[in-house]
Amino acid sequence: MIDIDNTIAQQPFDGLQVEQLVKTNALEILSISLAKNAVFPKHTSPKDAHLIVLEGSIDFYIENQSVTLLPQQHFGFSKEVEHWVKALADAKFLIIR
Template sequence: MIDIDNTIAQQPFDGLQVERLVKNPALEILSISLAKNAVFPNHTSPKDAHLIVLEGSINFHIENQIVNLTTQQHFGFSKEVEHWVTAKEDTKFLIIR
């Protein structure tokens, strides 16, 4: 059976929106939507993770650095390292862990 999901396309730009696309013992995929100037507050990941920007641009704050990421860029980071995100414009990205 083929199952098409439109969650990412339908996810609004309204502050911070988090949708779980996949969750099983081996993998979790989150779709994050951030409106311009919105903040994904300080937190950690329970697993090593990868962030893929689908559209827009963000500042990823980690280990006293700011990593600027934009559409179609990928960034990997380690588990249990505090980080937070600010949106420079309306942005959607995936977290894969």
């Protein structure tokens, strides 16, 4: 059976929104939406992770550096490293860990 999910398309730009799309013992995929100028506060990841920007643009702050990411760009980062994100425009991105 095919199961189509529209969570990402329907996720609003209202501050910070986090939706868990997949969760298994080996994999977690989160869909994050950030309204323009909204912030995903400082935190760490329990696993090495990958961020893929779907739309909009973000600044990703890690290890005293800022990386601007645009649609279709990918960024990998290590577990337990403090980081935070600010939306430069309404943005949606995936976290895969």
